[in-house]
Amino acid sequence: MGDQRALDEVVGFTSDLIRIDTTNRGGGDCRERPAAEYAAARLAEAGLEPTLLERTPGRTNVVARIEGTDPSADALLLHGHLDVVPAEAADWSVHPFSGEVRDGVVWGRGAVDMKNMDAMILAVVRAWAREGFRPRRDIVVAFTADEEASAQDGSGFLADEHPYLFEGCTEGISESGAFTFHDGAGRQLYPIAAGERGTAWLKLTARGRAGHGSKVNPENAVTRLAAAITRIGAHEWPLRLTPTVRAALTELAALYGVDTDLRDVDRLLEKLGPAAQLVEATVRNSANPTMLDAGYKINVIPGEAVAYVDGRYLPGGEAEFRATLDRLTGPDVEWEFHHREVALQAPVDSPTYARLRAAVEEFAPEGHVVPYCMSGGTDAKQFSRLGITGYGFTPLKLPEGYDYQAMFHGVDERVPVEALHFGVRVLDRFLRTA
Numbered sequence: 001m002g003d004q005r006a007l008d009e010v011v012g013f014t015s016d017l018i019r020i021d022t023t024n025r026g027g028g029d030c031r032e033r034p035a036a037e038y039a040a041a042r043l044a045e046a047g048l049e050p051t052l053l054e055r056t057p058g059r060t061n062v063v064a065r066i067e068g069t070d071p072s073a074d075a076l077l078l079h080g081h082l083d084v085v086p087a088e089a090a091d092w093s094v095h096p097f098s099g100e101v102r103d104g105v106v107w108g109r110g111a112v113d114m115k116n117m118d119a120m121i122l123a124v125v126r127a128w129a130r131e132g133f134r135p136r137r138d139i140v141v142a143f144t145a146d147e148e149a150s151a152q153d154g155s156g157f158l159a160d161e162h163p164y165l166f167e168g169c170t171e172g173i174s175e176s177g178a179f180t181f182h183d184g185a186g187r188q189l190y191p192i193a194a195g196e197r198g199t200a201w202l203k204l205t206a207r208g209r210a211g212h213g214s215k216v217n218p219e220n221a222v223t224r225l226a227a228a229i230t231r232i233g234a235h236e237w238p239l240r241l242t243p244t245v246r247a248a249l250t251e252l253a254a255l256y257g258v259d260t261d262l263r264d265v266d267r268l269l270e271k272l273g274p275a276a277q278l279v280e281a282t283v284r285n286s287a288n289p290t291m292l293d294a295g296y297k298i299n300v301i302p303g304e305a306v307a308y309v310d311g312r313y314l315p316g317g318e319a320e321f322r323a324t325l326d327r328l329t330g331p332d333v334e335w336e337f338h339h340r341e342v343a344l345q346a347p348v349d350s351p352t353y354a355r356l357r358a359a360v361e362e363f364a365p366e367g368h369v370v371p372y373c374m375s376g377g378t379d380a381k382q383f384s385r386l387g388i389t390g391y392g393f394t395p396l397k398l399p400e401g402y403d404y405q406a407m408f409h410g411v412d413e414r415v416p417v418e419a420l421h422f423g424v425r426v427l428d429r430f431l432r433t434a
Helices: 004-019 033-044 117-130 157-161 221-234 243-256 265-278 319-329 353-363 378-388 418-431
Strands: 051-054 058-064 075-081 105-108 139-144 169-174 188-196 198-205 286-295 305-312 333-341 370-374 388-394 414-416
Touching: 004 033, 004 105, 004 117, 004 353, 004 418, 033 051, 033 058, 033 117, 033 139, 051 157, 075 117, 105 418, 117 139, 117 418, 139 157, 157 378, 169 378, 188 198, 188 243, 188 265, 188 353, 198 221, 221 286, 221 305, 221 319, 221 333, 243 265, 243 370, 305 333, 319 333, 353 370, 353 388, 353 418, 378 388, 414 418
Parallel strands: 075 139, 075 169, 169 388, 188 370
Antiparallel strands: 051 058, 058 139, 105 414, 188 388, 198 305, 198 333, 286 305
8 A cells, every 4th residue: 555644544543542432341331432433434534424323322333335346246344343441541651541652652442452453444445535446345344332341232233233234244354363473483473363262251150058157068159169160260171173273283383394293282282382372272162260259248158159250162162161061060050151152263265365365475475374263252253143254354563572462451552553554554455355
């Protein structure tokens, strides 16, 4: 992309969006509307007709369609969320909602997750308008609310209540992939996401006999709950390789010149060194106890105790996950889904994946593109209800020593200006060929 204005705008838009506090604490108190109105205004200036939609007042989503030149082609969804996780200003070097640009870096909550991508989308769309360019296929642009919680006010609401806005969309692009991963040995990897583990946030409830804390009580609800979460925390989940992870291991093994022995994946991961970080969290299901709630007085045994567990399961792994939780919780503890979303799988041999790869390689010829599966989840889960296959693609060229994963929900979240410029160029290149 030779449009200098687009390079300037992506930085300005990222900074502006960060300054709009869209903190989502999960209790419904978030208000994305100011950011949605900002994004909608930028789209309208580019000649588009954005629609603003709300399930709950203030929880605003934006959807617009760019008409392509080939009416017979499938449409592409390009989406990003507007909300961010909380940030405690006292912990930060720069105020988390300042959007300050310092020493070539944009600082603030959302700089990576994911107001940077929102800004890239806006910058590319506006550059096209100035040029008079139209893509081959229709592109639906969506900025969503509530991704950092349940997505009920965001992509879930859009998919369930306004599916007509996404008519013709078969594939989607969003967070998070095509970023530079430095392996410590001079190689630069660019993982593109082609799958997500499913979300299984669980509520565990143990019931027992309430009583005096000084009396022996074999039906202590706290004891029963503690035993169950200890079993869950200590459980070693069996190895399960999905097609995306199998492809990732195969490509990484070839790149590092090691035998692709998928019979001993743990040993293979050891041979891959730091690059194993791209795969190791997605070769198994997982379940981590995260919250406990029991009792109200030290000398009273409560009749009920509750815990919460962050569970994730691989594509095709939900049945095994459920059966394992039944066994680990045992007869004295009940479990239910506090929040559940599907696991996703996207083909790595598709024309779209090939174009994603080619766009990165054009601007980072020294890099090595590899597929990977996200350990967490994105709005692609909700949009999959509409038959939309999702890829994680937020291109960023990052310097060595920059811990990309630590930026997600971390202190001092920030993104280099040059990374944003790279992202605009790569996103533009892909969308022009999509």
